[in-house]
Amino acid sequence: MKQRRMVSFDTETDEYLQQYMKEQHFRFPGDAIARICQEHQTLKEEKQETPKQIVPVPSVEEMVGAISEKINQLMETERHFLRNEWFCMEESMKRSMVEVFEQVEEKQAAKRGELVAAFLERYNK
Template sequence: MMKERMKVSLPPEVKKYIQSYMKEHHLSFTGDAISRICQEHEEAQKKESDSIEKTVKNFTQHIEDLLQKERLYMKKESLYMERNIERSTRDSLKEVEDYSIAKRGELFASLLEGYEK
């Protein structure tokens, strides 16, 4: 890795932070400490970004699963309603047919009575 010399002015608290970081990580050069801090920061951002992407992916999958369950539920309910409507329609048609047969029978009986007289 190619290095480039820079002159940097830092606030005292930043300088103290870098010096404590150097002691903690046994580093001799300020540039190495700053470079490592930047690298760690970059990795932390990448992990956070990956974490957000993973969360979004999981959330999206959960929503898709819920929608699939809801579609299946609605499909079952519509089939159930369709069967009930068919049954109700058949029953109604049967009642109309029975009523029609009964009326025709009454009409036929009255015609026979009139014919017999």
């Protein structure tokens, strides 16, 4: 439902209204004024909401503390990763060395067996 009103404007306001009507393609001044009022109300509400959304900036000490804590967490994670990698590498080296020693012992035992067999063969002659 619309209300009829008689309004009068100064020249500057009337020129602004006419320019706004051309830009927004309004045919009647009442529609343009209604739109301007809606935009004004929206801006007013946004300004009232803005202070609620502003988050206080933390102090330098708080930021340094938070950054230090994050760095410590990252370093701890990296230290655990490196320790686990080192442990896996150590275990792999141990397994490899055990395999090598077993192979060497098998070869030495075989050579000793050959030597003993050769010695016994010569002794039997």
